[in-house]
Amino acid sequence: MIGAHASMSATAVGPHLFWLTSRAAGIAALVLSSVSVSVGLLMGGRILKGRRAELRVAHEALSLATLAALIVHGLTLLGDGFLHPSLGDLAVPFLSGYKTLWTSMGIVAFWALLLLGLSYYARTRIGAQRWRKLHRFAALAWILGIAHSLGEGTDAGQSWFLAMTAIVVVPAIGLLVARRLDAWRSPALGIFQGSRQLAAATRALDPRTVRHSTARSE
Amino acid sequence: MESHDTSARPRASELTPEQRSARALARSRRAAMRRRARRIRRSVAGLTATLFSAAFLTVYVQLASGHDPALSAAAHRRAATATVGAGTASTTSTSGSESAGTSSTPSASESSSESGSSSSESSSGSGSSGESSQSASAVTTSQS
Numbered sequence: 001m002i003g004a005h006a007s008m009s010a011t012a013v014g015p016h017l018f019w020l021t022s023r024a025a026g027i028a029a030l031v032l033s034s035v036s037v038s039v040g041l042l043m044g045g046r047i048l049k050g051r052r053a054e055l056r057v058a059h060e061a062l063s064l065a066t067l068a069a070l071i072v073h074g075l076t077l078l079g080d081g082f083l084h085p086s087l088g089d090l091a092v093p094f095l096s097g098y099k100t101l102w103t104s105m106g107i108v109a110f111w112a113l114l115l116l117g118l119s120y121y122a123r124t125r126i127g128a129q130r131w132r133k134l135h136r137f138a139a140l141a142w143i144l145g146i147a148h149s150l151g152e153g154t155d156a157g158q159s160w161f162l163a164m165t166a167i168v169v170v171p172a173i174g175l176l177v178a179r180r181l182d183a184w185r186s187p188a189l190g191i192f193q194g195s196r197q198l199a200a201a202t203r204a205l206d207p208r209t210v211r212h213s214t215a216r217s218e
Numbered sequence: 219m220e221s222h223d224t225s226a227r228p229r230a231s232e233l234t235p236e237q238r239s240a241r242a243l244a245r246s247r248r249a250a251m252r253r254r255a256r257r258i259r260r261s262v263a264g265l266t267a268t269l270f271s272a273a274f275l276t277v278y279v280q281l282a283s284g285h286d287p288a289l290s291a292a293a294h295r296r297a298a299t300a301t302v303g304a305g306t307a308s309t310t311s312t313s314g315s316e317s318a319g320t321s322s323t324p325s326a327s328e329s330s331s332e333s334g335s336s337s338s339e340s341s342s343g344s345g346s347s348g349e350s351s352q353s354a355s356a357v358t359t360s361q362s
Contacts, residue, residue, distance in 0.1 A: 013278060013281055013282055016281060020274060020277050020278055020281065021274065023273070023277050024270050024271075024273035024274035024276075024277060025270060025273075027269070027273035027277075028266060028269040028270040028273055031269055032265075032266060032269065053251060053254075053255075054254060054255075054258060057254070057255040057258045057259065058258050058262065061258060061259045061262035061263075062262055065262055065263070065265075065266040068266070069266065069270070154277075154286075154287055154288045155277065155280075155287060157287055158287055160276070
């Protein structure tokens with residue numbers, strides 16, 4: 001890719017238009033998906049409890065915008081003068097010869113985000129509980145997407161790109177870690193509370209306690 | 219189903235003033251929520267367009283000013299290869315003249331053919347600076 005682009009003049013932007021569009025769409029998708037993940041994690045958290053309806057609308061809109069940006073990112077590559085990828089190269093993992101691992105990572109992330117995102121509209125059929133469990137994998141797809149952008153992205157070495165990625169990715173990762181910690185702590189807390197309730201019930205049923213309380217009442 | 223609906227929702231005339239005001243309040247709240255949702259969707263669409271435009275502008279300016287990471291890396295590689303190629307060519311010509319003066323020609327002719335192939339590779343832009351530098355060192359060795 002680099003060689004063919006380098007063979008042209010650096011100032012001639014026309015031949016690179018598809019490449020530029022694809023890069024811009026990829027960057028937009030990275031930011032939008034990160035913000036979407038953050039909003040989705042905030043929905044389930046306790047930070048913005050009263051704003052659940054607004055967060056849900058924002059999360060949905062951001063997810064759809066991410067998918068649109070990802071589609072533009074992939075489809076514009078079809079017109080790239082150097083790479084000349086087929087639709088199969090862009091849609092099927094491990095088919096493209098160009099940086100196969102990173103490209104495949106991006107393709108898998110796209111399909112996962114598409115399926116998991118659009119499954120929201122079929123959640124009554126899937127079942128809300130099952131859908132919620134499935135939806136957790138969206139975070140994994142997002143991480144794959146970040147790996148794809150850092151591993152294959154043309155601008156991955158640029159300081160502005162790294163700063164922008166850090167600004168949107170670090171808060172989302174923080175929220176994700178907080179959510180995971182919460183999820184691990186909650187069952188433990190449930191067991192703890194359950195044991196306290198059990199102890200209280202045992203105490204209440206203990207004949208000595210009952211006798212003692214009866215004697216006191218008499 | 220319809221009869222059930224009518225039994226669940228009494229007519230407006232049958233409602234007490236409190237119920238009427240409660241309904242109006244619910245309606246206004248629903249409308250406000252719908253308005254908020256529309257505003258959020260528009261904001262997200264605007265954000266998407268802005269983000270895309272900003273990203274496009276950034277990479278465009280980078281490319282137009284000759285600071286594109288892919289292109290500048292390739293240009294550096296080409297420049298390095300060209301320099302090495304030029305060095306190889308001059309060294310080869312020197313070795314050629316020397317070999318003309320002396321009788322030891324095979325190694326010199328082999329090395330010059332090697333350097334020729336490496337320069338043609340570098341002009342194709344495959345970034346074979348390593349190969350060409352190897353051939354350059356081979357030429358120097360044969361010359362010595």
